[in-house]
Amino acid sequence: QVQLQQWGAGLLKPSETLSLTCAVYGGSFSDYYWSWIRQPPGKGLEWIGEINHSGSTNDNPSLKSRVTIAVDTSKNQFSLKLSSVTAADTAVYFCARGGVLSHYYGMDVWGQGTTVTVSS
Amino acid sequence: EIVLTQSPATLSLSPGERATLSCRASQSVSSYLAWYQQKPGQAPRLLIYDASNRATGIPARFSGSGSGTDFTLTISSLEPEDFAVYYCQQRSNWPRLYTFGQGTKLEIK
Numbered sequence: 001q002v003q004l005q006q007w008g009a010g011l012l013k014p015s016e017t018l019s020l021t022c023a024v025y026g027g028s029f030s031d032y033y034w035s036w037i038r039q040p041p042g043k044g045l046e047w048i049g050e051i052n053h054s055g056s057t058n059d060n061p062s063l064k065s066r067v068t069i070a071v072d073t074s075k076n077q078f079s080l081k082l083s084s085v086t087a088a089d090t091a092v093y094f095c096a097r098g099g100v101l102s103h104y105y106g107m108d109v110w111g112q113g114t115t116v117t118v119s120s
Numbered sequence: 121e122i123v124l125t126q127s128p129a130t131l132s133l134s135p136g137e138r139a140t141l142s143c144r145a146s147q148s149v150s151s152y153l154a155w156y157q158q159k160p161g162q163a164p165r166l167l168i169y170d171a172s173n174r175a176t177g178i179p180a181r182f183s184g185s186g187s188g189t190d191f192t193l194t195i196s197s198l199e200p201e202d203f204a205v206y207y208c209q210q211r212s213n214w215p216r217l218y219t220f221g222q223g224t225k226l227e228i229k
Contacts, residue, residue: 035218045156045164045207047218058216061121094163098218099152104211106154106169108176113163 002027006095006111008080012118018082022095022111029053029076033098035107036069036080038091046091050098051078085118092116122146124208124221132229139195141224143208148188152211155184155193158223159204167206168193195226203228 008020022034030053038046049059051069059067068081082089093114096107123146133139143153153171156164166175168184171191181196195202208221 044223045158045209045220047209047220050218060217096163099211104152104154104169106166106175106209107156107164108166108169110163110165 002097002109004095004097004109004111006093006114008093008114008116010115010117012085012116014086014118014120015084016118018085018089018093018116019079020093020095020114020116021077021079024076024078024097027097027109029073031100033101034071034078035096035098037094037096037107038089039094039113040088040091048080048082048093052101087118090116090118121217122149122210122212122219124210124219126206126208126221126224128224129222130225130227132227133198134229135198135200137198139193139198139202139226141193141195141206141226143186143191143193143221145189145191145210149210150213151187152213153184153186153191154209155182156207156209157202157204158207164207198226200228202226 003025006022033050035050036048049069051057066083071078095111097109099105125144127142151170155168158164172184183194205223211218
């Protein structure tokens with residue numbers, strides 16, 4: 001049974017850097033891509049970016065290079081940093097398991113979500 | 121970037137009825153089309169991948185169909201626990217990006 005557990009600071013001031021970590025328990029870490037997704041209050045889902053075990057990343061161009069996703073294979077963890085946050089970055093942030101390296105079977109395992117609020 | 125448009129925005133039905141949710145893409149997508157269910161305060165739950173394959177543990181009343189630009193999620197006979205928000209999602213290959221539709225809220229009539 002694969003489980004994702006995520007954590008990070010929940011209250012930030014404008015211009016600060018959001019930092020979240022997601023730990024993977026069970027299953028294979030190296031066979032998958034690992035994603036970050038966010039959901040502003042009352043709105044839909046937005047994909048932020050993904051990483052695999054070798055550190056290869058893809059991210060959403062709409063976030064204008066504010067995103068840094070990193071991996072720590074020794075701990076089966078991956079992390080998200082989002083710089084220069086504004087109120088528009090207020091959202092619930094989820095980590096999720098994406099497809100295997102050779103195929104996309106959907107995001108089948110999700111973290112519990114972390115509420116991040118940006119306010120002065 | 122491929123845009124996914126879901127319709128209707130809200131669907132009001134009664135338990136036992138059939139639900140048909142639509143997802144239309146701005147251009148042809150690969151088979152990498154998935155559907156998710158989300159209830160308040162919860163993470164999304166994968167229902168369908170590859171447009172028509174049910175994820176592990178998903179009841180047979182959920183089915184997906186479609187190809188190209190038009191996809192459908194059908195719930196054959198609604199159970200009380202099916203009332204939620206549903207999202208479609210696609211993954212493009214070049215560039216490698218994921219986009220979600222804006223969601224369809226399935227509410228009890």
